[in-house]
Amino acid sequence: MSEMKILYYPHEILTTPAQAVGNVDDEIRKLLDDMAETMYLNKGLGLAGNQVGLLKRLVCIDIPEDEEQGIKATGLLQMVNPRIVESEGEVEFQEGCLSFPGLYIDVPRAAKVTFEYLDRNGKLQTVHADGLLSVAVQHEIDHTNGVVFIDRLTPKARKRALRDYERAKRKLGIN
Numbered sequence: 001m002s003e004m005k006i007l008y009y010p011h012e013i014l015t016t017p018a019q020a021v022g023n024v025d026d027e028i029r030k031l032l033d034d035m036a037e038t039m040y041l042n043k044g045l046g047l048a049g050n051q052v053g054l055l056k057r058l059v060c061i062d063i064p065e066d067e068e069q070g071i072k073a074t075g076l077l078q079m080v081n082p083r084i085v086e087s088e089g090e091v092e093f094q095e096g097c098l099s100f101p102g103l104y105i106d107v108p109r110a111a112k113v114t115f116e117y118l119d120r121n122g123k124l125q126t127v128h129a130d131g132l133l134s135v136a137v138q139h140e141i142d143h144t145n146g147v148v149f150i151d152r153l154t155p156k157a158r159k160r161a162l163r164d165y166e167r168a169k170r171k172l173g174i175n
């Protein structure tokens with residue numbers, strides 16, 4: 001496995017919709033494994049293909065258990081062509097994003113979602129999720145559509161988030 005380079009906003013690939021994957025083959029499995037390694041090395045809970053320069057609809061998520069917050073571990077989810085098929089309710093979580101280092105914002109999302117994806121063997125899986133997994137999968141599927149989390153804010157909150165991001169980048173020494 002090898003680590004991939006994470007793209008930072010405003011890289012144009014982050015705002016470009018990705019293509020559906022036609023065939024789940026060894027090449028796709030290798031990309032999913034490299035993405036998982038990259039996510040772990042950067043201490044992310046999720047990573048989408050766009051974030052490592054791949055315009056393919058690929059997503060990895062691994063949410064660790066947090067007993068205090070009542071969050072169950074998901075284990076590693078490696079998804080091809082994930083999509084939301086149902087959503088309900090509203091929730092706001094504080095989200096971070098590996099493509100926006102140093103920025104943490106409250107983002108409005110659906111509280112519960114049902115999503116589908118092809119697993120690494122090309123088998124269709126359906127998952128009902130709430131809590132952090134629901135939020136994470138919405139965040140990552142947005143990436144595959146070229147949508148980033150600040151796009152979910154009101155225009156005013158988005159402007160503020162961009163200012164905070166510029167400040168965070170300067171602090172971290174990122175251009």
Ligand SMILES: [Zn+2]
Pocket residue numbers: 096097098099139143
């Ligand atoms: Zn993200």
